Amino acid sequence: MRPGRAEPAPPRPRPGTGTVTISFAGPDRAWAAWIGDRLRRRGVRVDRRRWDPPAGVPLAGLLSGLRTAGPVLMVLSAPYFEAGGRTRDEWERALRDIAAADPSGFAAVSVTSVPVPAATAALRPVDLTALGAEEAERRLLARLDLPADPLPERVDDVRYPASRPDVWGLVPRHNPRFTGREALLAAAHRLLRDAGRVTLHGMSGVGKTQMATEYVYRFGPEYDVVWWVHAESRATCRRRLAELAPALGLRTGEEYGMRVRAVRDALRRGEPYSRWLLVLDGADEPDQIHDLLPAGPGHVLVTSRNPDWAEHGSELLEVPVYTREESVAFVRRRAPRLSGPEADQLAEALGDLPLLLDQTAGWLDESDLPVGEYLALLEAGTADDVLRVSADFPLAYRTAWTILLESLRAAVPESVDLLRLCTFFAPGHVPVHLLRKLPREGLPPSVARLLTDPALWAAAVDQLRRYSVVRVEPHEADPAREVLYLHRVVHGFVRAELPEDTARELADVVRRALAAADPGKPSSPALWPAYAEIVPHLKHAQVLASEDPGVQRLVLNCLRYLYLSGEYAAGGKLGGRAMDAWRALLGESHPRIWELTYHYANLLRAVGDYDRTMRIERAAADHLRRQRGERDPAYLRALGGLAADLRGLGRYAEALEMSERVLTAYRERLGEDDTATVNARNNVAVSLRLLGRYEDACRLNSATLAARRALLGDRHPWTLNSEHAYALDLRLLGRYGEATAVQEPSLRVVRETLGPDTVQALRAQHNLAMCRYAARDLDDAGRYFADALERAVHILGDRDPLTLILAVGQSCFAREHGDAERARALSAAVVAAYEETLSPDHPYAVGARANHALALHRAGDPRGALELARAARAG
Incomplete structure (x- = not known):
């Protein structure tokens, strides 16, 4: 109302x-x-x-x-x-x-x-x-002979079914052959209304995606936003959530993390839409993506083989195989020439599995093979062959697939060639448009013929579609491009039957296609959708086994993309596998190993694995110094990374000495105004500040800010970082008015340029809150503190390093202004988090214990406060 x-x-x-x-x-x-x-x-x-x-x-x-x-x-x-x-x-x-x-x-x-x-x-x-x-x-x-007098407007009107929700994101086409599942659909609707999150789980091929699609079309009019997310990996899930930001009309920058945070916050608040539905399809790894899911007034529907979603606040709804009645009804709709008893026999033989019934019935409807003869062929299959592929499926599955492939090969041989090629992409959405851009030189004849003849390509795709081997779907960014959806079960069976020499040949084709699609500039957020499309397929194309420099460059660019877009865990896994594979393939001292080391170390450092990163960086720096000398760019880059590791470990004096060496070398080699020199100067200032040398850090940051404004402009993220660093130094020196004069307009620009929920915006807001607090503007300070911490918890989680910094600020403010119990609870949580994620003797943990001692004293525990303060002083 x-x-x-x-x-x-x-x-x-x-x-x-x-x-x-x-x-x-x-x-x-x-x-x-x-x-x-x-x-x-x-x-x-x-x-x-x-x-x-x-x-x-x-x-x-x-x-x-x-x-x-x-x-x-x-x-x-x-x-x-x-x-x-x-x-x-x-x-x-x-x-x-x-x-x-x-x-x-x-x-x-x-x-x-x-x-x-x-x-x-x-x-x-x-x-x-x-x-x-x-x-x-x-x-x-x-x-119905009723008057059609106009009615007063009402906000909660039931949506007209022929109109779509205001925001509609890449929902698969409606399946006109969908059959049954009425009780399950009703249960999903009831559970979503009551709990907000439901996971449809069950074995592969059982029809989870089809049921989710039917749910969307059946209940879609109840929502203002329906957004479909392919959630096979964290990278693809983040990409689809990021693409929701402009669809919701949110003003953010290009960076994915920023967009995802803005989307989660908008959905949580129910603004601009409170009736929303997210569908996460194929989300088999809840541990990797559950933190991306928004809370709020809307609904989340997940399809997954993994029942562990119950541990992440989702109601489970198991999707079984069809009932026999559903199987018979579906087969007769798919293959009208079959009688009821024949449909029943087929369903019995195929275990009522929807995917297999769909494919088999489609083929039988166009074949003149009697159902009895087909069932006899299934009976002749051997159990051992089937169980070797998957124990989850009926024993006749492998035999059924053999029959179907032979039928495809007899009708349109190229359809089998295309199907096999698709298995060297990841299962799910296969970007076959990448294949069609390949140069034809050096391709296997069967592939070259398929890619050069549009009519042959269309016939092959149509043959696979007709038998439900693939679905044809629009590309996420460009509907004119072609994407085929290949079920993971089909993917596994086709890949398993490939001869080894054919597999090597086809893997090379797909590797070449992925390398040709590399935009070549992972630092540009505008090109991240292209990398997000490529990354899921690296493993299946066996890119790490290739000695092709173009393929290896693709791997390095993908690692850089994963780092810059915040995909640290996925990047760390890829980097670790690449280190093992390339050392065996190229040798320990190949130049590409040291480039890989740089990217891999960045990813490890981003998740706080400083000990491991330092070992890797030290080994790389020692080798590069011996082989190339102390002025080599690769050596200086490794040394800069090692200094960052030392800062992370709290070894600030060593970090400063190393950062100064890097700065001196860049000055001598590149001059004072090169971006590499300016970045090195920034890193020296960070170490100076951590050592309490605020005056020196302030002078250096002032020069760095001026240089970045001249080189990069006023709105570049690095320039805005320097404004924050300079304002922070001014505040630590007690120059609160000057600090506010720098930080306040800078915060406005950060919010406009990068978005209000980015890490940079939250850091800037926290520093401005501290400036306001120091100037005794308590109302503004309290509002800034509380808002920044609330945003960080929702966007980053309660254990993120920035969230902990903001929690310290909020705790200190509460301690001094009448909420001693909240101050004590917040500071206790910060101490526990620092001791667990860093170490008990890390400077951050020591400082947190000192703050907690003050909170205990204010909360009426002087004995506990004194004991903790002594320990903090010793630390």
């Missing part, structure tokens, strides 16, 4: 109208809800009944059972007439006997363009397809 506006009283029931019974098939639930809402708002009593006729009961009797004191309104669609497996003749007879005999008792609306039984003419159905909401409502009311 809008503020200041009273909700209109519901109309009184219309005398003599009776109850209108709306009879609808499950897929048409949204139409039934909208029709019911239109009628109720005009005072008409409504009874909605889902049409799910049981087998063996005469259709005429079921239709008669719908009739009560008022009319029956039938919502006509293909699923309505297909429910219960009734024939067209049965419908014709029942409609003539019941509806035609009682013209005032039955009415209908049509929501389908598919031909319906001729006898429905007796119902005088009103066609609602291809109409706007107002005209559809006018025709509905006219059919």
Whole structure:
């Protein structure tokens, strides 16, 4: 209800109208809800009944059972007439006997363009397809002889089913052959309404994605935002969430982390939309992505093979294989030439598995092979072969796949070539458009022929699509590009049957395609979508086994992208595998090893693994010094990384000495104003500040800020970093007015340029809060402290290093201004976090214990405070 506006009283029931019974098939639930809402708002009593006729009961009797004191309104669609497996003749007879005999008792609306039984003419159905909401409502009311007076506006109106939500993100095409699952869909709807998060889990091939797709189309009108996320990896999940930011109209920069944080915050607050649905499809690794999921008023629907989602606050709903009734109904829709008993036999042989039923029934419908002969072929398969591939599936699965592949090969041989090629991408969404950009020189003849003949390519794709081996879907960024969806089960079976020499040949083709797609500039956020598309496929294309310099350059660029985009864990795994593979392939001292070391160390350092990073960087620096000398750029880069490791370990004096050596070398080699020299000067200032030499750090940061403004401009992220560093030094020197004069306008620019929820914005806001506090502007300071900490917890989590810094500030403010218990709780949590993530004797942990001693004293525990203060002083 809008503020200041009273909700209109519901109309009184219309005398003599009776109850209108709306009879609808499950897929048409949204139409039934909208029709019911239109009628109720005009005072008409409504009874909605889902049409799910049981087998063996005469259709005429079921239709008669719908009739009560008022009319029956039938919502006509293909699923309505297909429910219960009734024939067209049965419908014709029942409609003539019941509806035609009682013209005032039955009415209908049509929501389908598919031909319906001729006898429905007796119902005088009103066609609602291809109409706007107002005209559809006018025709509905006219059919039921109800006045169409305009109604007062209402905020919570049920959405018109033919209109999509305001934001609609890459939902797969609707499957017109979807069958059954009515109870599961209803349960998912109920659980999402009650709990907000539901995971559809079950074995591969059981139809989890299809069920999620059906849920979206059936219940989508209840939402303002529906966003589909391919969640096979953290990288792809982050990319899709980041792409939601502009769709929601959020003003952020280009960096993915910034966009993801803004999206999570907007969804949590329910602004600009509170009715949202996120679908995370194929999310089999909850530990990697659960922290990306937003809280808030909307819903999250997950599909996964992994029931561990229950540990992350999601309700589980298991998706089993089809019931036999569902299997038979599905097979008969997919292969109309099969009789009921034949469909039953096929379902029995294939274990009621939806994926296999879809593929097999599609092939059988176009084949003249008798079902009995096909079942005999399945019986001839050997159990050992099947179990070697997967113990999860019916024993006939491998045999069924062999038959299907032979059929594909006989009809369009190139379809098998394309299918095999796809298995050297990751399962799921296969960016085949990358293949079509490849130079043809050096390609295997079968692949070259496929890629050079558009008609042959189209025939191969169509053949795979017709048998449901792949789905054809639009590209996320460019619908004109082609993407094939390949189920992980199909991927595994096809890959397993490849001869070794063929596998090597096809892997090389896909590696070349990925390398050719490398934009070559991972530091540019505008190019990150291209890297996000490439990264999931590196493993399956076996890129680490290649000696091709272009492929190796791709690996290094992907590592840089993963670091800059905040994908530290994924980057660390790739970097570790690359180190092992390249040392064996290239040798310990190959130049590419040292370049790889730089990227790998950056990723390890980003997650706080300073000991390990220091060992790697020290070994690299020692080798490069001996081999290339102390003025070599690779050696200086390794030395700068080693200084950063020492800072992380709290060894500030050693870090300063090393940073100064790097700065001197860059000055002598490149001059005072080169960006490498300026960056080295920035790192020296960091060490100076950590040692308490604020005056020296301030002078150096002032020069660095001036140089970055001249080299990079006023709005570059590095320039904004220097403004923050300079303002921080001024504050630590007690020059609060000057610090505020620098930090306040800089914070505005950071928020405008990079976004309000970025790490840089939160750091700047914290420093401004400290400046306000020092100037005794307590109201502003308290507001800044609280807001920054709340944002950090929601965006970064409660153990992130920046969150801990902000928690210290909030604790100190609370301690001095009347909330001693909150101060004590916050400082205790900070101490525990620092001791666990760093070490008990790290300077940060020591400082946190000193702050906690003050909090204990203020909270009335002088003995505990004295004991902790002594320990902190010793530290």
